[in-house]
Amino acid sequence: MERDDIIEYSLHAHHSEEEGAKIRKNIYQVTVWMTIITILEVIVGIYCSRTTLMSNEDTKWIWESIKIGYIGLTLLKAGLIVFIFMHLGDERKNLKRMILAPYIAFVLYLIFIGLYEAVAVGGAMY
Amino acid sequence: MSAEATKAIEPKVLWGGGRSPFSLSYGKMMMWFFLVSDALTFGGLLVSLGFARHAAVTKGWSWPQSDQVFTHFPGTHANLPLLYVALMTFILIISSVTMVLAVEAGHRMDKKKVTFWLALTVVGGLIFVGSQVWEWSTYIAGPDGDITTWADNATLKQNFFLTDASGKLGAAGPQAYAMFFFFITGFHGFHVFSGVVINFIILMNVMGGTYERRGHYEMVEKVGLYWHFVDLVWVFVFTFYYLL
Numbered sequence: 001m002e003r004d005d006i007i008e009y010s011l012h013a014h015h016s017e018e019e020g021a022k023i024r025k026n027i028y029q030v031t032v033w034m035t036i037i038t039i040l041e042v043i044v045g046i047y048c049s050r051t052t053l054m055s056n057e058d059t060k061w062i063w064e065s066i067k068i069g070y071i072g073l074t075l076l077k078a079g080l081i082v083f084i085f086m087h088l089g090d091e092r093k094n095l096k097r098m099i100l101a102p103y104i105a106f107v108l109y110l111i112f113i114g115l116y117e118a119v120a121v122g123g124a125m126y
Numbered sequence: 127m128s129a130e131a132t133k134a135i136e137p138k139v140l141w142g143g144g145r146s147p148f149s150l151s152y153g154k155m156m157m158w159f160f161l162v163s164d165a166l167t168f169g170g171l172l173v174s175l176g177f178a179r180h181a182a183v184t185k186g187w188s189w190p191q192s193d194q195v196f197t198h199f200p201g202t203h204a205n206l207p208l209l210y211v212a213l214m215t216f217i218l219i220i221s222s223v224t225m226v227l228a229v230e231a232g233h234r235m236d237k238k239k240v241t242f243w244l245a246l247t248v249v250g251g252l253i254f255v256g257s258q259v260w261e262w263s264t265y266i267a268g269p270d271g272d273i274t275t276w277a278d279n280a281t282l283k284q285n286f287f288l289t290d291a292s293g294k295l296g297a298a299g300p301q302a303y304a305m306f307f308f309f310i311t312g313f314h315g316f317h318v319f320s321g322v323v324i325n326f327i328i329l330m331n332v333m334g335g336t337y338e339r340r341g342h343y344e345m346v347e348k349v350g351l352y353w354h355f356v357d358l359v360w361v362f363v364f365t366f367y368y369l370l
Contacts, residue, residue, distance in 0.1 A: 014342070015233050023230050031223045038219065042212040045369050051191055067370060074365040078358055085226045085354045087347075092131045095148040095158075103162050107169045114173040115180050122184025 030084050037073050044069075157348050161355045164317075168359050171313065172366050175306045182302070190303045192368045198264050208368060214257045215364050218318075221250025222357040225325075229350045232343025237332065240343060244329045247353065251322035258315045262308070310363055317356050324349050 015023070044066060053063040083089035088096055131149040141147045148155065179189050193207040200210065224246040231239035328349050337343045 045208050077361045081358045110173045114177045118177040118180035119184045122181035
């Protein structure tokens with residue numbers, strides 16, 4: 001039987017020194033971005049206390065926007081990890097879809113049903 | 127970058143058999159499948175955390191605030207909310223970076239650099255697991271503990287007992303918070319631990335010249351995928367458990 005691992009599928013396997021320098025530069029840039037995002041998240045977490053913000057009706061919206069900001073930054077970091085570090089961005093389009101589409105569909109439904117039912121259960125408990 | 131995946135290939139050839147239509151080796155594809163299923167497990171855990179919290183909040187109970195719970199830093203008694211867990215997050219991200227650098231060095235068949243970066247990745251992982259051990263021992267119930275899976279632990283400094291409007295003690299609440307903490311960080315920590323072990327085995331192989339002889343370092347890429355996934359999960363745990 002013919003072996004199918006004879007075909008060299010690896011992403012940019014065996015690249016040259018110059019190409020390597022370019023890839024490394026990209027990696028360091030992404031590192032800087034991820035560091036900035038993490039530091040930003042922690043600074044906001046320390047200085048914008050949820051307890052203080054939620055105790056006042058007028059400042060509630062600030063926490064709600066911080067919350068959305070947190071989720072946005074997290075998704076941005078996740079995207080950087082998956083597409084740059086895990087090289088999914090360099091893979092074939094059909095692979096990208098095969099990995100992301102089912103997962104996103106499942107998780108979006110899970111989030112919807114989890115939180116929707118939580119509110120219903122919370123209203124009915126005891 | 128003249129990679130197989132960026133080549134334009136006729137669909138008929140691509141799907142005609144005799145090759146992977148995804149331009150992916152068997153091992154790497156199975157790693158991706160595993161990661162998707164593992165990501166669903168973690169997604170389920172985080173959604174169940176959201177479920178418990180939303181149900182409690184809807185009932186009118188309060189939910190502990192992580193920036194009021196996680197305030198300790200090793201070696202000091204100062205009130206430093208979230209700083210240590212931020213440091214842990216940073217260490218894990220950096221170990222992810224050293225892993226991607228090891229993969230890049232592998233593409234250049236640079237055995238010395240692969241060894242160097244992979245060894246740093248293992249060290250980063252060990253620091254992270256050690257930090258988690260410290261966190262567990264600090265926050266588990268005890269004279270200095272802040273969270274507990276028990277309902278009536280008198281030794282707790284901060285008691286987040288949740289009461290309803292009539293002052294009756296609720297069943298779900300801080301215990302659920304603690305249980306989710308230990309389950310989610312424990313499950314993730316076990317992933318980190320196994321990742322460290324796998325990375326170490328691959329590091330031994332790299333040093334032994336296994337991949338040098340094989341002609342490519344794809345094995346480093348595969349364990350790299352797993353290691354990045356561990357980092358990816360932690361990014362979400364950090365947000366949904368510690369920040370929100």
